[in-house]
Amino acid sequence: MIIPRPTARTQSLFRPDEPMVQGRALLPEARKEGARQPRFGDTEVLDFNGVVAKPANRNPAWWRIRLAGELAEPHWNLLAREVVMILANPQHETLQAHSLHFGFAPWDIGTINLNMGCLRGLIAWARSEGLDDDPAYWNVADLRRRITALRTTVKAPTLTRHVAFLKKLSLFAPALSCAWPAEDPWPGKTAGQVAEDVRDGELSTRAVPPDIWFPLVRAAWTYVHTFAPDILHALRQVEQLKEAAAASAAGRDAALDACLTDPEWKVPCHYDPEWPGDLPPEVNWSMLALLLGVNERRCGALFGRSSAASRSRRAKVLRAVADGRYHLGFPMSLVEVTRADGSRGPWHPGFDLYELSVLATTLRNAAFVLVAALSMMRDSELQEIVRGSVVEHYNAPAIASTLVKGHDGRPRKHWWISEPVAEAIAVAEAVSPHPTRVFSTLTPRAVNEELNGGHMVDSFITAVNAGHTFSGLEPIPAGTVRPHMFRRTMAMLTDQFAGSEIALGIQLKHIATRALANRATRGYAAPDATWAKYLDDAVHAARFRRLKDLYGVHSRGEEIGFGPAAERLKAAFDQITATVKARHGDARVEDDLLHKARITIRFGTLNNCLFDERNPAGAVCLENAVVPEGHAGPLEDRCRPDRCPNSMIGTEHVALYDSHHRTQLQLLQTPGLPAGRKALISREAERAQAVLDKIRGTSA
Numbered sequence: 001m002i003i004p005r006p007t008a009r010t011q012s013l014f015r016p017d018e019p020m021v022q023g024r025a026l027l028p029e030a031r032k033e034g035a036r037q038p039r040f041g042d043t044e045v046l047d048f049n050g051v052v053a054k055p056a057n058r059n060p061a062w063w064r065i066r067l068a069g070e071l072a073e074p075h076w077n078l079l080a081r082e083v084v085m086i087l088a089n090p091q092h093e094t095l096q097a098h099s100l101h102f103g104f105a106p107w108d109i110g111t112i113n114l115n116m117g118c119l120r121g122l123i124a125w126a127r128s129e130g131l132d133d134d135p136a137y138w139n140v141a142d143l144r145r146r147i148t149a150l151r152t153t154v155k156a157p158t159l160t161r162h163v164a165f166l167k168k169l170s171l172f173a174p175a176l177s178c179a180w181p182a183e184d185p186w187p188g189k190t191a192g193q194v195a196e197d198v199r200d201g202e203l204s205t206r207a208v209p210p211d212i213w214f215p216l217v218r219a220a221w222t223y224v225h226t227f228a229p230d231i232l233h234a235l236r237q238v239e240q241l242k243e244a245a246a247a248s249a250a251g252r253d254a255a256l257d258a259c260l261t262d263p264e265w266k267v268p269c270h271y272d273p274e275w276p277g278d279l280p281p282e283v284n285w286s287m288l289a290l291l292l293g294v295n296e297r298r299c300g301a302l303f304g305r306s307s308a309a310s311r312s313r314r315a316k317v318l319r320a321v322a323d324g325r326y327h328l329g330f331p332m333s334l335v336e337v338t339r340a341d342g343s344r345g346p347w348h349p350g351f352d353l354y355e356l357s358v359l360a361t362t363l364r365n366a367a368f369v370l371v372a373a374l375s376m377m378r379d380s381e382l383q384e385i386v387r388g389s390v391v392e393h394y395n396a397p398a399i400a401s402t403l404v405k406g407h408d409g410r411p412r413k414h415w416w417i418s419e420p421v422a423e424a425i426a427v428a429e430a431v432s433p434h435p436t437r438v439f440s441t442l443t444p445r446a447v448n449e450e451l452n453g454g455h456m457v458d459s460f461i462t463a464v465n466a467g468h469t470f471s472g473l474e475p476i477p478a479g480t481v482r483p484h485m486f487r488r489t490m491a492m493l494t495d496q497f498a499g500s501e502i503a504l505g506i507q508l509k510h511i512a513t514r515a516l517a518n519r520a521t522r523g524y525a526a527p528d529a530t531w532a533k534y535l536d537d538a539v540h541a542a543r544f545r546r547l548k549d550l551y552g553v554h555s556r557g558e559e560i561g562f563g564p565a566a567e568r569l570k571a572a573f574d575q576i577t578a579t580v581k582a583r584h585g586d587a588r589v590e591d592d593l594l595h596k597a598r599i600t601i602r603f604g605t606l607n608n609c610l611f612d613e614r615n616p617a618g619a620v621c622l623e624n625a626v627v628p629e630g631h632a633g634p635l636e637d638r639c640r641p642d643r644c645p646n647s648m649i650g651t652e653h654v655a656l657y658d659s660h661h662r663t664q665l666q667l668l669q670t671p672g673l674p675a676g677r678k679a680l681i682s683r684e685a686e687r688a689q690a691v692l693d694k695i696r697g698t699s700a
Helices: 074-088 093-097 109-128 140-150 156-175 191-195 210-244 253-261 285-291 296-303 308-322 353-375 379-383 419-431 453-466 483-495 501-507 519-525 529-555 564-583 587-597 651-668 675-699
Strands: 045-047 064-066 267-269 326-328 336-338 344-346 390-393 396-402 412-416 647-650
Touching: 064 109, 074 109, 074 156, 109 140, 109 156, 140 156, 156 191, 210 285, 210 353, 210 419, 210 453, 253 308, 267 285, 267 308, 285 296, 285 353, 296 308, 353 379, 353 419, 353 453, 353 483, 379 396, 379 453, 379 483, 390 412, 390 419, 396 419, 453 483, 529 564, 529 587, 564 587, 564 647, 647 651, 647 675, 651 675
Parallel strands: 267 326
Antiparallel strands: 045 064, 336 344, 390 396, 396 412
16 A cells, blocks of 8 residues: 655745844854855755854854754755754744744754754664654654653753654644654653653752862962962063074074073973983973074074084083083972972972973963852853953952853853952963953964863863972862852852852842842752761851950950840850969960850841750740751741840840831831731830840840
8 A cells, every 4th residue: 555645845935045044143244245154055064153152162063063964865954954944043034924933032053953963863763763764754653762762872861852852843843844743742741751851959060079179279279379470470481582582593602601601500401200310300402492592493403413513512501411500491480389298399390391381271270260169150151251351340349251051142241259260360361362262272273262161170180189299289189070060069158158049149140030049049059968067167167256256355344245145145254264364374275165165156137046955945936836857956937036035135236126116116107007017016116125125224
C-alpha cells in the first residue's frame, strides 16, 4: 500500500534575500551601507559575528551557525533555516500576517546554535532507526522514542533542551515548508516534567570550600597589591628596551666592556630549580642582548660561536658569571616576603622574558579572581568590563558593566565594590593590550579573543602552588572552583549580616519590582555546610568584640543600658574588674575573664537580649509558646522589651523608643480614627512608655 505524503507548503514563507536578523539592535558596523548580514538564502553558514552583540566570554564559533553535515541536504537545510529565522525573529511580519504568534523575545544566537545541534542529533537518530528521510511521514510516537533513547545517554538538563526543541517544532509546524507533525508529543506537560528535570528550589551551584576560599582570595590580593608593581615595572622596562633595540649587533663591544668594568653590574641568568648547584647558572643571552641595546633575535650574532668576535664576547660574559657576577632573571630588586620556613627574600627568584609573559597572565588571572570573588558579578559581566568602568554610583565606588544573562537589550548596570576590587581593575587595565576590554587575551593579534573564566581560575591556582616555596603564599588545596561559585560564596557570606537580603538582591541584580529580594537571591544566600564552623566562629568573634566594647564603656563609668538585664550585666562586669585588680592583671586577663564569664548576649535593633539557655525561666517570649523542634534560644518574633527581665535597653535604643512614643501620641490626635486602629496605637504608645519608664526609673 502506498501511503500518501501529507500536504505541505509549496514554498517557504521567507524570501531568500531577507536578513536573518530583524527587529533587534544591530552593531554599528552592521548598520553601515553595504555591510554583509546573514540572509535566509545562505545555505552554508549563518555568521552573526559583527552583526549582533556577542558576550565577551563567548567564542566567535557560538555566533556562527554552520549548516553542514546532516543540515547540508536541501530539505533539512531549508528546515534549519526556517527554524533559525523563527527563533531569531518570532515577531516577523510574515508570521503575523499568517496569524502565527511565537512569542515576543528573539532567542539568543548561541541558544539557537544549540538547538541546531538538537536537530542534527534528531536527523542522525532517525536514519539509524530507519525512519523516512522526510519528516512528513513521522508521528509523535517517533518523537517520543527519540527522547526515550536519549534518557540513557544525557543528563536531565540536556534532555530538557531536546524535549523543548521538539515541542517548539510542533508549535512551528504551520510556518514550516515541510509537513512536520503538528501535534504536541507531550500535551499538558512542560519540557522539564517530561525530562524529569526536578528542581527542588535549591541552587545547584556550590560555595567554594573555605579551605580553598581563604588562601585563594589572599593569594589574588597579594598578587594585585604586592607583586603587581614589580611585574608591571619589569614589563614596562622590557617594552622600552625592545623599542630602543637596534637590529644590528655592530659596535656593542664598547658597551659590553663598560658593563663588565662596572663592579655593580651583573649578568642576567636563567633561574632553573633543577640546575646543579655546583655549576654557574645558564646565561640569559636574549635578555643580555636587550640590555646592550640589541634586538633579542640578534643575540646569536652578538654572542654566538660563528665568529671570533662573538666568541670573544661570549667568553667575557662566561668569565663574569664564573666569578659570581650574575643576577637571576631581570636585573631589578623585588619585594621581599616571609616564606613558610621563616626565611625572608624576594617573592620570585628572578624572571626571564618568558617567565615575565607568564607572570603577566598570572596577574590578569589574579585580578579576575579578586573581582569575581568580591563583586558577585557573573563571568559574562566580568568580561564585559571595559576601560574606565570604575565610577561613582550614588556616592560609592562601583563597576559599570553590561548585564548579559536574560537581557537582550544588554543594559548598563552598576555593581558596588570595595577598594581592593577597584585596585584589581586598575591592575587588569594596565596588563590588558585590548583597546577597550579589561580582561582579554594577552596574545598579540589573537584571532580568538574568548577567555574561559574557569581556565583563568585554574591557571592562577596552578601558578600559586608552583611558586609557593619562594612567594610566601599558602598552597591552595585541590578542588573545582568556577566564577559562578564565587558569586554564590560571597552572597552566602554577605547574607549572614542582619537585614542584608534586599541589598544582596540589588547587588546580584535579582531585585524584584516590589523591592524585595526574590527566591534566586535566597538560593544564593542559603547556608553551606562547609562554612558552618567559620560563620559560627565569625558571629561569636563579632559578638565578643561588642561585649568587650561594652565592658570598656562601663569601666570608664559611662552608662551601657537600662533595665534588669542591664543591671545583671553591670554586676558581671564589676566582678570581672574586681578580679582583674586583685590579680594585678592586664588587658589579656580581662579578655580571658570575659570569655570565661560566658555572658550570653544578642545585640538587636530594639534591645539587647541576655537570654541564658542554661536558665530560660522568666523569658516572656517563651510564655505559652510552642517552641519549634530543634530550636534553641529566644523566639525573636515574640520579644517584649517592655516586660522581659532579659531585655537590656542600650543607650543606642533610647532615641528610638522616645521617637516611637511621640509618633504614637501624635497619631492618636488624628480625627476620625477607627476604634480598632486607635486601640492598636494606644497599645503601642503604652509599650513604648513602659520602656521609657524603665529607663527613667533606672537612671533615677
